Amino acid sequence: MSTASRPAPTVVAPRSMPTGQRNVVRSNDSASLWNCTLSPGWTQDEVQILRKALMKFGVGNWMKIIESGCLPGKTIAQMNLQTQRMLGQQSTAEFNGLHIDAFEVGELNSKKQGPDVKRKNNCIVNTGGKLTRDEVESRRTAHRERFEKDREVWANIVLERVDSPLVVLERKREELKGLQSELQQVLDQIRAVETTEGQPSDGDKQVGSKRQRE
Structure with missing residues (x-):
């Protein structure tokens, strides 16, 4: 079979991936990038925001992310758990302060295999003893050289400030009150x-009066 007539390979999205146009896997996408599992209460859009926030502020700088207002309602524990799933490993200390793309690390971790690689919720877990401070720092140095984004990149990332769900709910409630008021005005006009x-017109009243006299 010639190259021209050979059908293009089909890329199948993981079953756990939500349906929708924005979730179509293209032929040049790495399938492992879609293996990031969502923590409860997270959407794909929120994960992308967290991904950019980690690049901009650095892993572990949760208060800066909270103060930016890009992920209203998310707690430090929730962001830390989702970051673990994006990195594909439970230990995040070795990435603290680094401006990285968590998906790049997650892609590499998804390919690791072997008898010493143990996973929980698709995250690699440390089966040995607790890392010493020097070991953590050594790994962080290696990660900085390999994954750290240039300052020109992460400093220029723009994160849109998103209203708190409670603020959005209150705004919707006020909009509903306004619509109810408009509806009541229309109903009053219809009744009028x-x-x-x-009611009989003046002409009808005159005809009725004439008939009564006759």
């Missing part, structure tokens, strides 16, 4: 028209 049409 119906009442007017139900």
Whole structure:
């Protein structure tokens, strides 16, 4: 079979991936990038925001992310758990302060295999003893050289400030009150028209009066 007539390979999205146009896997996408599992209460859009926030502020700088207002309602524990799933490993200390793309690390971790690689919720877990401070720092140095984004990149990342869900709910409630008021005005106008049409006109009154005299 010639190269021209050979059908293009089909890339199948993981079953756990939500349906939708924005979740179509392209032929040049790495399938492992879609293996990031969502923590409860997270959407794909929120994960992308967290991904950019980690690049901008650095892993572990949770208060800066909270103060930026890009992920309203998310707690430090929730962000830390989702970061673990994006990195593909439970230990995040070795990335603290680094401006990285968590998906790049997660892609590499998803390919690791062997008898010493143990996973929980798709995250590699440390089966040995607790790392010493020097070991953590050594790994952080290696990660900085390999994954750290240039300052020009992360400093220019723009994160849109998102309103708190409670603020959005209150705004919707006020909009509903306004619509209810408009509806009541329309109903009052309809009743007024119906009442007017139900009353006899001046001409009808004159005819009725004449008939009574006859």
